Amino acid sequence: MTKELKENLYKYLFLVCAIFGIVAVAVIIFYLFARGMPAIFDIGFFKFIFGERWVPEAGLYGILPMIVNSLYAAAFSISIGVVLGVFSAVYLAMYCKGKLQAVLKQMVSLLSGIPSVVYGFFGMMVIIPFISDLTGTYGYGLFVSGIVLSIMILPTIILISFNSIKSVPKSYYEGALALGATHNQAVFKTILPAAKSGIIAGVILGINRAVGETMAIVMVSGNVPKIANSFFNPIRTLTGNIVLEMGYATGLHLDALIATGVVLFFFVLVIITCFNIYTNKSNNKQKEGGNKKTIKPIVDIHDNFSPKIKVSTKATNMLKILSYICISIAVLSLAFIIVFLFVRGVPYINLEFLFGHYIMDGRVTILPSLVTTLMLIVLTLAIALPLGVGGGIFLAEYTKKGNKFVGFLRSSIETLAGIPSIIFGLFGMLLFVTVFKLGFSVYAGALTMTLMILPTIIRTSEESFLAVPQSYREGSLALGAGKSRTIFKVVLPSAISGILTGIVLSMGRIVGESAPTLFTVGTAFAMPKGFASSGITLAVFMYILAGEAFHVNEAFAVAVVLIVMVITLNIISMVFENILKKKNRNALEN
Amino acid sequence: MKLKIKNNNTCDNFFTQKTDIITENLNLYYGNFHALKDVNCNIKEKMVTSMIGPSGCGKSTLLKTFNRMNDLVEGCKISGKVVIGGKDIYANGIDVSLLRKNVGMVFQKPNPFPMSIYDNVAYAPRTFGIRKKGELDYIVQKSLVKAAMWDEVKDRLNRGALTLSGGQQQRLCIARALAAEPKILLMDEPTSALDPISTAKIEELCLELKENYTIVIVTHNMQQAGRISDYTAFFLLGELVEFNTTDNIFESPEDERTENYISGRFG
Numbered sequence A: 001m002t003k004e005l006k007e008n009l010y011k012y013l014f015l016v017c018a019i020f021g022i023v024a025v026a027v028i029i030f031y032l033f034a035r036g037m038p039a040i041f042d043i044g045f046f047k048f049i050f051g052e053r054w055v056p057e058a059g060l061y062g063i064l065p066m067i068v069n070s071l072y073a074a075a076f077s078i079s080i081g082v083v084l085g086v087f088s089a090v091y092l093a094m095y096c097k098g099k100l101q102a103v104l105k106q107m108v109s110l111l112s113g114i115p116s117v118v119y120g121f122f123g124m125m126v127i128i129p130f131i132s133d134l135t136g137t138y139g140y141g142l143f144v145s146g147i148v149l150s151i152m153i154l155p156t157i158i159l160i161s162f163n164s165i166k167s168v169p170k171s172y173y174e175g176a177l178a179l180g181a182t183h184n185q186a187v188f189k190t191i192l193p194a195a196k197s198g199i200i201a202g203v204i205l206g207i208n209r210a211v212g213e214t215m216a217i218v219m220v221s222g223n224v225p226k227i228a229n230s231f232f233n234p235i236r237t238l239t240g241n242i243v244l245e246m247g248y249a250t251g252l253h254l255d256a257l258i259a260t261g262v263v264l265f266f267f268v269l270v271i272i273t274c275f276n277i278y279t280n281k282s283n284n285k286q287k288e289g290g291n292k293k294t295i296k297p298i299v300d301i302h303d304n305f306s307p308k309i310k311v312s313t314k315a316t317n318m319l320k321i322l323s324y325i326c327i328s329i330a331v332l333s334l335a336f337i338i339v340f341l342f343v344r345g346v347p348y349i350n351l352e353f354l355f356g357h358y359i360m361d362g363r364v365t366i367l368p369s370l371v372t373t374l375m376l377i378v379l380t381l382a383i384a385l386p387l388g389v390g391g392g393i394f395l396a397e398y399t400k401k402g403n404k405f406v407g408f409l410r411s412s413i414e415t416l417a418g419i420p421s422i423i424f425g426l427f428g429m430l431l432f433v434t435v436f437k438l439g440f441s442v443y444a445g446a447l448t449m450t451l452m453i454l455p456t457i458i459r460t461s462e463e464s465f466l467a468v469p470q471s472y473r474e475g476s477l478a479l480g481a482g483k484s485r486t487i488f489k490v491v492l493p494s495a496i497s498g499i500l501t502g503i504v505l506s507m508g509r510i511v512g513e514s515a516p517t518l519f520t521v522g523t524a525f526a527m528p529k530g531f532a533s534s535g536i537t538l539a540v541f542m543y544i545l546a547g548e549a550f551h552v553n554e555a556f557a558v559a560v561v562l563i564v565m566v567i568t569l570n571i572i573s574m575v576f577e578n579i580l581k582k583k584n585r586n587a588l589e590n
Numbered sequence B: 001m002k003l004k005i006k007n008n009n010t011c012d013n014f015f016t017q018k019t020d021i022i023t024e025n026l027n028l029y030y031g032n033f034h035a036l037k038d039v040n041c042n043i044k045e046k047m048v049t050s051m052i053g054p055s056g057c058g059k060s061t062l063l064k065t066f067n068r069m070n071d072l073v074e075g076c077k078i079s080g081k082v083v084i085g086g087k088d089i090y091a092n093g094i095d096v097s098l099l100r101k102n103v104g105m106v107f108q109k110p111n112p113f114p115m116s117i118y119d120n121v122a123y124a125p126r127t128f129g130i131r132k133k134g135e136l137d138y139i140v141q142k143s144l145v146k147a148a149m150w151d152e153v154k155d156r157l158n159r160g161a162l163t164l165s166g167g168q169q170q171r172l173c174i175a176r177a178l179a180a181e182p183k184i185l186l187m188d189e190p191t192s193a194l195d196p197i198s199t200a201k202i203e204e205l206c207l208e209l210k211e212n213y214t215i216v217i218v219t220h221n222m223q224q225a226g227r228i229s230d231y232t233a234f235f236l237l238g239e240l241v242e243f244n245t246t247d248n249i250f251e252s253p254e255d256e257r258t259e260n261y262i263s264g265r266f267g
């Protein structure tokens, strides 16, 4: 094989990996629309979108309640989440230093991966009884859904806002102080406005998470398909509508669920587009500031005009106090959730529970679900890793800035990252389970999860390739090595810790997700016999246990196991990240 | 057309006397590093004083003691006195915000906020509680006129300040500082990042502004010091070697080290 041929072969191989992202998005969209749109026209567009009644047995498929409830829940959770999140980030970035800052930030990032079933379970066990006592209602509904969602999106908003506040140049702060602003005034009048675009991007991601969240909402919302007219009405969201009925729906009913997916997808696309527009704008340094003002020119400037000044620091002092309150609420509620679950769950963890044999006698053991989860991780990574790293190599090593096609590639990958997990679940069930005839199996689950984690792996590996100093490549090329040899022998080894970070993050995702595995891997309690057999992942197991009245204690124990697994994975990924940082620093010093 | 504005002449009365800057046995440490050594100087009101000396000799450090920007540096300790307008600015009970309002500062790298031109200039007045549009408009225009850039920007006050050129940004920063109605203006190498034309504009500005302001300017450019300053201070390794009228420093320096530096024999 000639050298040129080999180089081209590799190039196209990596290109194919990268294009997989586009193909996936295209196929998902095509499949959902191909089945969903006919259903919408069968039912009647207006009857479907604006119909207020959803009674599949009677042939009534109106999803207006679900649309409205989804928007209510998202708006409610976002308004709490944004205030708590942004002000907590202000505290973290501007009012706390050194150890405390590091500890609190670590804590928030560790909590960012806690599975939604765990939050939902906490809502069921703690918030709902409390609200029920307080209001005399069942407790399930809009209010609790909003609260649970806002806690879930908190880490995302805090971390993104923190980073954008931290990246405001220090000279702005100094400039403000030199003009006589106090620390508080500089923080709230200069730094926060300067960090605005990054914070808004974080908020948009939070909205996306809130609209797309499924399992936690199903557990606390009450699932009644009626428009809420009070905070304490039970609600059903778009996501809930899909996951509650997709397990048994057939015919037009199933197509109506797919059409619900289309509507959900439409909302998500709008949100992601907003996000892309916003981030592009904030990358573009030419910022226009301020509201429209014009000054009537004054002809006569007399220098003896000096309006009375008054030093009024009240407003910004209040904002400072608000930041302290918000961080306290955020940290205390996150800590309370963890401590509460541990206190209730740890006593029920024992060897029998962890590793006992599964027998059908009502005792709970998590061994089969641990094994299933492990198999799912292995198989998913085996598929996703080569694809993702290949795609990352293509984006980092073979593309030029400003190429239209590459921009399109990137935005498809962004889109894939923003699609709610329930859509993957629905798609996986329709395509892999049914059309590919894989049935409920680890295979079907792994293919579904591959689509979900692909963006993470592509992005983290691209970033770590880009972080490899150019001089390494030049050194290798100067010795006569070809491009592919340079990539495999020099770039890839230097980027390995970044890729490992991506892998570990993806593992956390696989462990924590339940909506995509519920109807692909299935809900079989028995030990899986192989990749072709069905099983139950730990997160789905937790969901099932939480729904049964007799296994509450075991559900707490599973929650603890899930939290420990996710936090451990997060810690490992932080370690890799630190290794990467150190390496880069050394590389710069040399 | 005239704007009706009440003429209440009190501003803040932070300085009640002539705004000379006097340091007495000023010593400054960054941790263990002795950055300023027994500096005694007397900077005169409504004069331009330039500070020269090789890199790292403490010019910026001294400048920052005049508006207490050194407070931001962790591990920075000060002994001795800095007296401005009869006030010991390191005494207890000094309102640092008001001090910085009265002692304006322009940085080496232009640092306009990512807001509109108008909002940049209105920043300090707003910080000090001025909210009425008429009053703000007046201050904004006056400050831009003083900074000699009103005609350039009067039709685009809503434009983002970051869209201006480097020289314009620096003059905007001067306007922004003037809008706080300071008595003193500190400038740390304000032209080192600018082209010759912008530099000439800012030098011209200094000469105009000294009618009303005390100006202290750090510069690496001897010609610049010669062109614009009335007094010059020469520093070496944290020590104030010589402080005299600019003519004396450049024509008949008393200290051999000053002479060496000025004639380019070291530095």
Ligand SMILES: Nc1ncnc2c1ncn2[C@@H]1O[C@H](COP(=O)(O)OP(=O)(O)OP(=O)(O)O)[C@@H](O)[C@H]1O
Pocket: B030, B033, B035, B053, B054, B055, B056, B057, B058, B059, B060, B061, B062, B073
């Ligand atoms: N924040 C700081 N922490 C520790 N040391 C500092 C700090 N800032 C300045 N120094 C040290 O103090 C000395 C004086 O610094 P300064 O910035 O005042 O010098 P300068 O005369 O302004 O120099 P240049 O002409 O390069 O701006 C230098 O040796 C510098 O390394």
Ligand SMILES: [Mg+2]
Pocket: B059, B060, B061, B188
């Ligand atoms: Mg300096």
